[in-house]
Amino acid sequence: MLKALSSSACGLNAQQLRVDTLANNLSNIDTPGYKKLRTNFAQLINQSVVYTGSPGNPEVTSGNGVRVAQVAKYFSPGDVVKTGRSLDLAINGEGFFRVVRGNEEYYTRDGTFNLDESGNLVNSNGCVLEGIRFSPGIDRIMISADGTVEAEGPEGISASGQIQLYQFTNLAGLKLEGGDLLSFDDTAGTVVPGIATSPGYGTIMQGFLEIPNFSLVEEMANLIEAQRAYGFNARTMRTADEMWSMANNLRK
């Protein structure tokens, strides 16, 4: 009886975590460059159901519920939409931007940048895109597909640097930080810097943003499934409880 209770408890926990993950995805529906998370389930260990000393086939086994084997991030590309803003950048390919905050470095696909007082490009998390600096008083910023940044000011057009892109020998080695930043440590793979337009890195598109790589319909369908599965597990738990109560009331 306790096993039925604990199996349904596992089920409730797993579905709850799934709803949490879906909620996280849905709340990021407007976060540029967001990559969806998915919970992957696996069945818990199988055990013999025949107790020692009782007759029966000891190879008769049953499982013990479910576990969340992993919450995985899927890096498939999202759609690119036009915004027309000169500091919105989308990567049409697989590269990542590298941004720094103090001594910490992060990688991101979120290309919403702003110009700060000292002429740096910063994103919404206050991280700076390195290697680019603008002199004060510029009118127009032009970023080409290979990441070359030029600024048009009173003195004419001047070069302001080039945006580098980065790739990883293993995407699974990236760790999730807040604000859709990813951090990297060298326990898994290496970082390979490169120039946009070279094979594998993709091109930089000025005036565009990458939207999240999930669809609302898909998430809603998953949410309904998770909610119903939660209900069924709750129902099993109630049944197990009722049966336990019957056993307790054997002797009136």
Next chain:
Amino acid sequence: MLRGLYMATSGMDVLQTCIDGTANDIANATTPGYKKDTYLIRSFPEMLMIEKGGPQNEKSSLPQKTRRIGTTGIGARLAEVSTDFTTGIIRETGNKTDILLKGPGFFAVDASGQGEPGRVGYTRNGAFKIDEEGYLTTAGGYRVLGENGEISLGDAELKFDVESDGSITVDGVRVERLRLAEFSSLDSLYKESDDIFIDRDGAAETASATTVKQGFLEGSNVNLVDEMVSLIKVTRAYEANQRMIQSQDELLAKAVNEVGSLR
């Protein structure tokens, strides 16, 4: 009298195991590639009942011989748990690492461990992921096997394609082929944790009728309506057994307290 008490108890025991199984199936209703269990309940072998020393035959002064009066059961036991291998619901996910098996086959995975290197497991859970060392793995962390061993894809998560025959290509270059297995009899498959089956009789054959499809997943084959019906059925049967025990108890109480009472 006491025999009936134990019969009903064995019924409650078996039904309890059944509810454990149903709970497990429901908990795995959304686990990809999960195969539900079916519980087979049998009665214990029947016993022959013999009457000894019955009423005297009027024509003879000798006591009547023992007389067979039929058989009786002595309760229920769980005979077998069999796995139902019907295919689950198929849905599109669009993820490159989700692979669907079309046909009766299984993916081969590396299930070594516990001092058994090279042990091969089989699964239909195609929700794969690339692990931190760049290998294609199942959700439970087992590395998927290709024809030449573990499949190293490195950073190719977005670039690899799987053809219908299981060939894996990265940027159009063929790197490996998924090892797919089929079984003439699924009875040799023994269910372990993490949706892995172990082939105990070495019955695995190279797949001939199985193809794969990338971007799709096979769901669990648990039918929640059936599970609900089974929950109700089992609860009611459990209740009936409980009533039986209570009736036996009342009868015993009468025998103990009322037979021979002078009141």
